[in-house]
Each structure stands twice: as C-alpha cells, then as structure tokens.
Amino acid sequence: MTNIIETQDLTYSYQPEEAEEQIPVLKGLNLAIKPGTFVAVLGHNGSGKSTLAKQFNGILLPTGGKVYVDGRDTADDRLLIEIRRRVGMVFQNPDNQMVSNIVEEDVAFAPENLGYPSEEIRIRVDEALRVVGMYEYRTHAPHLLSGGQKQRIAIAGVLAMAPQCVVFDEPTAMLDPKGRAAVMAIIEQMRQEGTTVVLITPHMDETGRADRLVVISEGVIVRDGTPQEIFRDVEGMRALGLDVPETTDLLYELNREGCNLNLGALTVEECAEELFRAFA
Amino acid sequence: MRGGAFPGICLISAAGADSEKRMGIPLEPIITTKNLTHIYSRGTPFEHTAIQGVDFEAYPGEYLCVIGHTGSGKSTFIQHLNGLLKPTEGTVLFEGQDIHGSKAFTHSIRFQVGLVFQYPEYQLFEETVRKDIAFGPRNMKLSPEEIERRVQLAAQWADLDEALLEKSPFDLSGGQKRRVAIAGVMAMQPKVLILDEPTAGLDPDSRAEVMANIERYRRTMNACIIMVSHSMEDAAENADRIFVFHDSRLELRGTPAEVFCHSRELQDMGLAIPKAAQIALRLRDMGMELPEGLYTNEQLKRALLQRKGGAGLA
Amino acid sequence: MGQYFPGDSVIHRMDPRTKILGLVIYIVALFTAKSYASYGLMLLVLALVIRLSTLRLKMLLKGMKPLLLVIIFTAFLNLFFTEGEHVVFQVWKLRLTIEGVRTAGFMLARLVMLIMGSFLMTYTTPPMALTDGMERLLNPLKKIKFPVHEFAMMMSIALRFIPTLVEETDKIMSAQKARGADFETGSLMQRGKALIPVLVPLFISAFRRADELAVAMESRCYHGGQGRTRMNVLVMQRRDKLGLLFCLLVLAATIALAVFGL
Numbered sequence: 001m002t003n004i005i006e007t008q009d010l011t012y013s014y015q016p017e018e019a020e021e022q023i024p025v026l027k028g029l030n031l032a033i034k035p036g037t038f039v040a041v042l043g044h045n046g047s048g049k050s051t052l053a054k055q056f057n058g059i060l061l062p063t064g065g066k067v068y069v070d071g072r073d074t075a076d077d078r079l080l081i082e083i084r085r086r087v088g089m090v091f092q093n094p095d096n097q098m099v100s101n102i103v104e105e106d107v108a109f110a111p112e113n114l115g116y117p118s119e120e121i122r123i124r125v126d127e128a129l130r131v132v133g134m135y136e137y138r139t140h141a142p143h144l145l146s147g148g149q150k151q152r153i154a155i156a157g158v159l160a161m162a163p164q165c166v167v168f169d170e171p172t173a174m175l176d177p178k179g180r181a182a183v184m185a186i187i188e189q190m191r192q193e194g195t196t197v198v199l200i201t202p203h204m205d206e207t208g209r210a211d212r213l214v215v216i217s218e219g220v221i222v223r224d225g226t227p228q229e230i231f232r233d234v235e236g237m238r239a240l241g242l243d244v245p246e247t248t249d250l251l252y253e254l255n256r257e258g259c260n261l262n263l264g265a266l267t268v269e270e271c272a273e274e275l276f277r278a279f280a
Numbered sequence: 281m282r283g284g285a286f287p288g289i290c291l292i293s294a295a296g297a298d299s300e301k302r303m304g305i306p307l308e309p310i311i312t313t314k315n316l317t318h319i320y321s322r323g324t325p326f327e328h329t330a331i332q333g334v335d336f337e338a339y340p341g342e343y344l345c346v347i348g349h350t351g352s353g354k355s356t357f358i359q360h361l362n363g364l365l366k367p368t369e370g371t372v373l374f375e376g377q378d379i380h381g382s383k384a385f386t387h388s389i390r391f392q393v394g395l396v397f398q399y400p401e402y403q404l405f406e407e408t409v410r411k412d413i414a415f416g417p418r419n420m421k422l423s424p425e426e427i428e429r430r431v432q433l434a435a436q437w438a439d440l441d442e443a444l445l446e447k448s449p450f451d452l453s454g455g456q457k458r459r460v461a462i463a464g465v466m467a468m469q470p471k472v473l474i475l476d477e478p479t480a481g482l483d484p485d486s487r488a489e490v491m492a493n494i495e496r497y498r499r500t501m502n503a504c505i506i507m508v509s510h511s512m513e514d515a516a517e518n519a520d521r522i523f524v525f526h527d528s529r530l531e532l533r534g535t536p537a538e539v540f541c542h543s544r545e546l547q548d549m550g551l552a553i554p555k556a557a558q559i560a561l562r563l564r565d566m567g568m569e570l571p572e573g574l575y576t577n578e579q580l581k582r583a584l585l586q587r588k589g590g591a592g593l594a
Numbered sequence: 595m596g597q598y599f600p601g602d603s604v605i606h607r608m609d610p611r612t613k614i615l616g617l618v619i620y621i622v623a624l625f626t627a628k629s630y631a632s633y634g635l636m637l638l639v640l641a642l643v644i645r646l647s648t649l650r651l652k653m654l655l656k657g658m659k660p661l662l663l664v665i666i667f668t669a670f671l672n673l674f675f676t677e678g679e680h681v682v683f684q685v686w687k688l689r690l691t692i693e694g695v696r697t698a699g700f701m702l703a704r705l706v707m708l709i710m711g712s713f714l715m716t717y718t719t720p721p722m723a724l725t726d727g728m729e730r731l732l733n734p735l736k737k738i739k740f741p742v743h744e745f746a747m748m749m750s751i752a753l754r755f756i757p758t759l760v761e762e763t764d765k766i767m768s769a770q771k772a773r774g775a776d777f778e779t780g781s782l783m784q785r786g787k788a789l790i791p792v793l794v795p796l797f798i799s800a801f802r803r804a805d806e807l808a809v810a811m812e813s814r815c816y817h818g819g820q821g822r823t824r825m826n827v828l829v830m831q832r833r834d835k836l837g838l839l840f841c842l843l844v845l846a847a848t849i850a851l852a853v854f855g856l
Contacts, residue, residue, distance in 0.1 A: 044485070099751060118824060275584060
C-alpha cells in the first residue's frame, strides 16, 4: 500500500529578515506514515514539529529532499489541491480557522472550494457536523461558542473534505480540560473509522493511545516506536530533556523500590489495572 | 464552605483554614471579599449571574490557587480583586478598606493588586523590553530613577538579562515574551499578584521557569500569589490553599490535601484532577482500600508500598 | 447601522438580491419624485414594507439617531440657500423663501425615507446573505476584470472577524488598565496617546490572525473564486418576482407623475 505521507531526507531552513545565514529547522527527516494509523509526533516548542506539519500538505515546501502525499510530490503545484483534499489540517487557534459567521457555512467552505454540487455539500456538511456533535449548532454564530466547540467546528470543516488523513497541529493548546477531552474523543473516533491521524503535540498524555510515537528534537527524529516502547525508557527520555507521562513515572518509581511493574501501562485505566494486579 | 453540595464528607470550614494560616502570628488578611456577587447585563434579557455570595480572604505571603472550568466565574472573580469590575452586591476590602470607597483609592488599587491576564504577551507594545516593563511604573508617576530601579528588579525576578532588555519584545521566543509580560506587572511591585493561567500554551521548560519567577517574587516581596488555573497539577504542587469555583459559587476551599478528599466531585465538575488522584480513584473503584486525599505520585507510591509492608514485591 | 434583527416575515425570507435591487429602484423613484402626490406614494410604499417586515417603527427611528445631525444640516442648507421669489424674511445673508421651505421639506422627506429604506434592508437580511447577494449581482462585472469574488470574500471575512476583534480590544484594554493605563481622563491629545498601548497589540494580533487564517484557508483548498460552488444557492421565488414587479410599478408611477407634472 502507498504511504499516505512519506518524507525522504526532508530538510527545511529559512532565512530570517536582515540575516545572512539560513536557519535550519528540519535536518534530514525520513518518515513514512501508513494509511489508517494514528501517529503522534512529540517535541518541544522549537523542535521543528509544527514546521514538519506544514510540510505534510504543501503549505511549506522542502528546501531539500521530498515529501510525497499518497504518492504525489508536494513540490508540484499542479497537484496542490489534490494533496490538500487528501491531507486536512486542524490548527491551534480555532478562531483563526473560521471564515464565516455561520457555523454551517464555515464547514461548507472546503467542499465549496472543491466545486461539489450544492446538494452534495449539504450532505457532507450535515454529516461532518454530526460526527463532531455540533449539528444542533449549525445556524449559530461561532464567536458565541466555547473554544472547544469552535475547535470541533474547525475539525468538521476539515472532515467535510473527506480527507484520507487529518493532521492536528497542537489542537488542544488553547482549550480547557473539557474541550481537550472532546477533541481527543473525536480523534479516537476518527482512528476507529479508519482515517489516518497525525497528532502534533507537546503533551505526552495525548500520545498514549497512538499506534506509533515519533519524537522530534532539533529537527531530527530521535525516537520512533510504540508509545509503550518509548516511554519505558524513562532515563533515556529524560536525557533528551523530555518527560514521561505521570503514569509511567509512578510505575517507574515503584520499580525503583523493588516492584516489577510493566512500564507500558500509559493510560490511567491501564496503570490502575497494573497496580491492582500487584497490590490488591 | 457551603456544605450543601457534598454532604457528609471531609468537611473543611473556612475558619479552619484561616486559623491554620494564622498559627502563631496574628495576620490581617490583605484582601477580603464579603458576599461578592456580580450580575452581567442586569435587567436585560441577557442577564447572567457570574458569581454569587463569594466570601474570600487572602493573607500576605500566601500562595493560593483558584480553580474552575470555563464559565465557572473565576475570571469574573479575579477582576473584582483589583477593581476592574465593580460588584453588583457585596464588597471587596484591601487591607480592611473598601476598594470602591473613593475613585483615587480604586485607581491606586490597580498598583497594589497586580493582575496578569491570560496570554499576557499579547499586550506587549513598546519598542524595547525595558520600556514595556516600565509602562506600569510610569503610570504610577514614579521618578525616572525609581522606575529604572524597579525595571531592574523585575528583570531579576523574571530572569531577563541586560542584553534582552534592549531587544524588541516582538523578537523574543514565546516563553521569554510571557516572562517579560509578567515582569511588567511585577515592576509595579504589587502586594498581591494575580495570574490567570500563567503557563497556558508553554512547553515544560518555560512552564517551570515561569513558576520559578512567580515563587521568587513571592519570597522576596512576601507577596500574596493568587493563581488561576485549569490545571490541578500546578495547584497541587504549589498552593497553600485551593479555592474551587463551580456554577458561579465558591464550592470548595482548603489545603490541597483537604480539597483532594473531594476528587470525585472535582471530576464531576469537569475539572482535570492530577493523574495520581485519578489512579487512586480508579483503584478504589476496583475495590482497593486506600486513604482519601492522595494527589501526588509520591503519596500514592507510599500508600501502595505500605499495603505490602514496604519493598520486596514480586 | 448594519445590524440584523432575525425574523420570519415575508421581507426576511426574500432573496437578498431582491432586497438590494428593490432598494436601488426605490431610491431612483425617490429622486424622480417631485410632487406631493409622488412623495405620498413613496411614503405609502415605505409604510407597506415596514408593515410587512414586522419591524417596529421605533427600532427604525432609533437607528436614525446618529444621522440626525446630517439630516438637520442638509435641511438647514436647503431652507436658507434656495433661490426663490417669495421671501418670508431675511436676516443678514440668510433668506427664507417659500420655495426654500418646500425644497427643504422635500429634501428632509427624501433623506428620511432613503435611510429608512436602507435600514429595512440591513435589519431584515443577515450580513453574510447581503455580501452573497452583492457578489451575485455584481457577477457581470467580472467580464471587465473587476475582482467581484475577492471583494465579497473580503467583506464576509471582515464581518466574521469584527466580533473577535471587538472582544480582543476589550481584553487588551482591561490588561493595560491593570497596568495603570488611563483611558477616561485627560485632554483629547492625551486620550489619543493613551490608545497606543491598545492599538499596537491589536494590530499585531490582527496581522497574526490574518496570517493564520490564510494558511487555514489554503489548507482547505481555497484557490480563489474559480470553480467554487456554494452550498446555499440563492433562488428567486415567486415572492421575489412579485416584489420586484411591484417596485418597478412604483417607479413607473413616479415617472408618470413627474411627466404629467402632478
């Protein structure tokens, strides 16, 4: 099967104004994402993870190497629309993604750009709004909704394109715990329905359910594996200046006291089960 | 506290928390609110009660956390403490005086009670960091020497070096901008420093730096810190006392240990309690006997090890 | 101005294009009107539309308040500076004539009816629908390379971001007040200067939003108006055709009245 996203020796650097030297952000990344997987990309601010996200749909183009989306070169600008309809993007600030002051018209924006007939747009918009649980709000004005609700509408706006893959670039950074939980639930649901999900995040907690975790530091991939494998290496992660989830930390500390617990229990539920087995 | 919502469990009285704080030294509260109520757009169809009947007191040197989900009233509450909003009912006292007693006093309160809003870096506007930090002291009509002295001090608290002071605030990294913005309020040297989600959107390193800056300010100035947060983890780690807002009321208050006796209720209010508290709740649901009020990994670890009589488990 | 009051009247349900065209025809008719009879007809039409729209007259009058000064000034000019034979009185250079009174009266009536007509349109049509209708009406101008789509897109994005920027202004003002900024006292000059700490962050934020919005729009396959379709297609109903026919008849009547000098 073709990889939905594939980068080959991807490098990217930019030239700040009034500066002579180029600043390298991505330094030779090779990453292949299979259709239907949930991949989390973890990294600090400034690690290059957001720059990487913008390479996935041709918003930024490589200064070296290649990025292919479903086999299409992002550097070929005749293919841009084909690429962008396959890979949707959800950004940090929901306010700055909305074009209309009526919810359903905003969700209709992408299918309208793609030139679908109006009956089909209507079907797609209603369906997308139902998926994110915002159908009852379809005639509301977005500025009167909460941050979490706005972000769900932004997600619906991307789903209305029926993309094969959705890239979430720190989608919960500006949300409260409720909004955060709602967005994570939608991601989980999308994964179950077979959409490829790439979640760029600085929060370790959000990576626990991913099939695969890619850790980026200073423009290169420093870890690539299942979240369980990666977080098991508590010392190694800390050496990289990254932390591990609280759950792993608890199990790790207990192991240092002589317990023999499985560090791969990342979610609260898994962790509690592991502890229950050992201590009940 | 209003016991109505949670009958029977782990009762904490306001008086109890106060007397604990006052142990030994008789302290006067620096800020008190009595029956504080705020109703937006009163008498219109949009009428909305944001907070009602809030009795609150804070003492010098205390580290307080105000917790609540969006719309719980916590943001409305803090804007009363420095006089930006005027109560619909009730009073706000600063060192025993009504802050709305006279116009001049209300204005001077802005400098005594510093308020750092959410994402404060979005209010930076000056050409240099130095000038931006000086904005508050300049509005206080201080002498140029005093302004410069305060800028220097604020820069020390916020860990900003001399070279950085000459830069444009717009050329800094996200974490630095945040610290500059907080320094701008610290430079007024308020006796009470209120911060609304000061670490929102920052990565772990910047988060730790901001928290360290705040703690440094508290210790040097013996200031009262009031931090507003969604994050129970931050609250658990730093706070002397926690205040929980829910549906426009002050529902819970007490030391972290006392408040986390109510982990389940907190979760039902839509608040994200610390992971350790979530795991403890889960274990208790599964039938394991654990003491109440566990909220850090360290506490949970001890409690678990104690069950098996120390180390040496299979 | 530009406010919208939701409702379900026949006027509310009309196609925005009908309302825009209707207003244009009404304005042309207003300027054709020369006699008491034709002004009476215009007033009658306005009253009928207000009635159909279920809007309260009070709301329309309230909206006129900010324009009161302009209206009075115009009436004043006409009152005293119209050439005429029948002088009522003259003070210095101000000369009141019968003709002046008549012209001023007509001018006043014309202005008031014009403004009320415009309000009727904006009060009964969501701003988005108006820009939409405008875009479609101006479509023929594309032939002469007028950027109709871009213009309409700009309008609707501006409408979308007005509430966001108003909210943001409030936030920044509160934050600067917390640092002791004073927006309420001082001379005009001082107050203007006091706004710098609000305007600079506001502009910076607006630019940042614009950048992010552009990236988000491109990510959603926006590539200009070419090949773009719409979910809600505007369709002229029977009521729209009848409405337009009615407007044209009114225009014809005013022209006839003017021609026959009635």
